[in-house]
Amino acid sequence: MAETEFAPAKINLCLHVTGRRADGYHLLDSLVVFAGVGDQVSGTLADPPSLSVEGPKAEGLTGEGDNLVLRAARAMGVSARIVLEKHLPVSSGIGGGSADAAATLRLLARLSGRALPEAAAVLALGADVPVCLAGRPARMTGIGEGLAPLPPLPEVWLVLANPGVALSTPAIFRALARADNAPLPRDLPRLRSAADLAAFVMMQRNDLEPPALALEPVIGRVKAALSAQAGCLMARMSGSGATCFGLFADPLAAHAAARAIRAAEPGWWVADAPLLP
Numbered sequence: 221m222a223e224t225e226f227a228p229a230k231i232n233l234c235l236h237v238t239g240r241r242a243d244g245y246h247l248l249d250s251l252v253v254f255a256g257v258g259d260q261v262s263g264t265l266a267d268p269p270s271l272s273v274e275g276p277k278a279e280g281l282t283g284e285g286d287n288l289v290l291r292a293a294r295a296m297g298v299s300a301r302i303v304l305e306k307h308l309p310v311s312s313g314i315g316g317g318s319a320d321a322a323a324t325l326r327l328l329a330r331l332s333g334r335a336l337p338e339a340a341a342v343l344a345l346g347a348d349v350p351v352c353l354a355g356r357p358a359r360m361t362g363i364g365e366g367l368a369p370l371p372p373l374p375e376v377w378l379v380l381a382n383p384g385v386a387l388s389t390p391a392i393f394r395a396l397a398r399a400d401n402a403p404l405p406r407d408l409p410r411l412r413s414a415a416d417l418a419a420f421v422m423m424q425r426n427d428l429e430p431p432a433l434a435l436e437p438v439i440g441r442v443k444a445a446l447s448a449q450a451g452c453l454m455a456r457m458s459g460s461g462a463t464c465f466g467l468f469a470d471p472l473a474a475h476a477a478a479r480a481i482r483a484a485e486p487g488w489w490v491a492d493a494p495l496l497p
């Protein structure tokens with residue numbers, strides 16, 4: 221029987237780049253959360269393995285061997301017939317490929333009864349795959365292998381907007397002016413309300429935003445469109461872009477904001493969803 225796993229969008233509420241390793245990978249200090257919008261990975265055990273990609277964002281992604289779903293299946297050593305229903309825009313800073321890889325690992329572990337791969341093999345799939353596999357709000361450090369769970373966060377809604385330009389993660393890291401930026405505060409304050417969370421996040425940064433903005437000035441319009449919506453507490457770019465998020469205390473305001481942006485910018489991908497606990 222086919223089983224399904226949800227692959228939620230990953231949002232970097234803040235992303236401080238604090239160093240660069242000898243191999244070129246960057247050290248990060250990031251608050252990572254997940255939104256109730258994402259892809260779906262379904263499958264059954266089958267030989268030979270196969271992947272079909274469906275859904276509104278399937279275009280541009282093929283069932284070829286370099287798809288992160290198939291790479292994750294190979295890391296599990298499990299042969300399955302898999303269907304990826306793609307809803308998240310590709311190369312957009314919300315970790316769609318990493319979320320798909322993590323969902324595939326969970327799915328195939330469930331179907332086969334096998335253990336998940338070792339931490340190093342999970343990280344080798346992508347720096348964002350460990351946090352996506354954990355699937356809980358976390359402070360992410362190292363290149364993505366350091367994970368500390370965050371204390372419970374307040375109820376908050378996210379509006380995500382992407383202008384339809386794909387940004388390559390390595391290109392954005394290459395364009396970063398300096399890698400030795402200040403980390404997040406050592407101790408995070410207790411965040412009791414959406415307003416507390418937004419006020420704290422607003423004092424932090426996404427160090428990848430300036431290079432992304434330089435390459436794709438439209439990101440400035442995306443952030444401005446989110447910030448201009450009634451009830452938007454703050455807006456910022458996620459990951460290496462170009463998706464930006466807005467934080468909202470009120471789900472109706474978030475929904476109205478998403479509808480308004482969609483109406484004004486029919487070419488953009490826009491979603492509203494709760495922050496997942």
Ligand SMILES: C[C@@](CO)(OP(=O)(O)O)[C@H](O)COP(=O)(O)OP(=O)(O)OC[C@H]1O[C@@H](n2ccc(N)nc2=O)[C@H](O)[C@@H]1O
Binds near residue numbers: 246312
């Ligand atoms: C920037 C972040 C922030 O969460 O998110 P996205 O923008 O991809 O969503 C991640 O670190 C991306 O993770 P992921 O997309 O899995 O990256 P990988 O495939 O491992 O790496 C792609 C390339 O990005 C660069 N890279 C990635 C991670 C990192 N900590 N330092 C880097 O310098 C390297 O050039 C690497 O070759």
Ligand SMILES: Nc1ncnc2c1ncn2[C@@H]1O[C@H](COP(=O)(O)OP(=O)(O)O)[C@@H](O)[C@H]1O
Binds near residue numbers: 312387
């Ligand atoms: N299942 C997948 N979904 C999205 N991208 C994938 C997938 N498999 C491989 N990729 C490749 O991974 C790269 C990064 O994709 P993605 O995870 O969407 O970026 P980001 O982490 O910036 O949101 C793209 O070049 C894409 O072609």
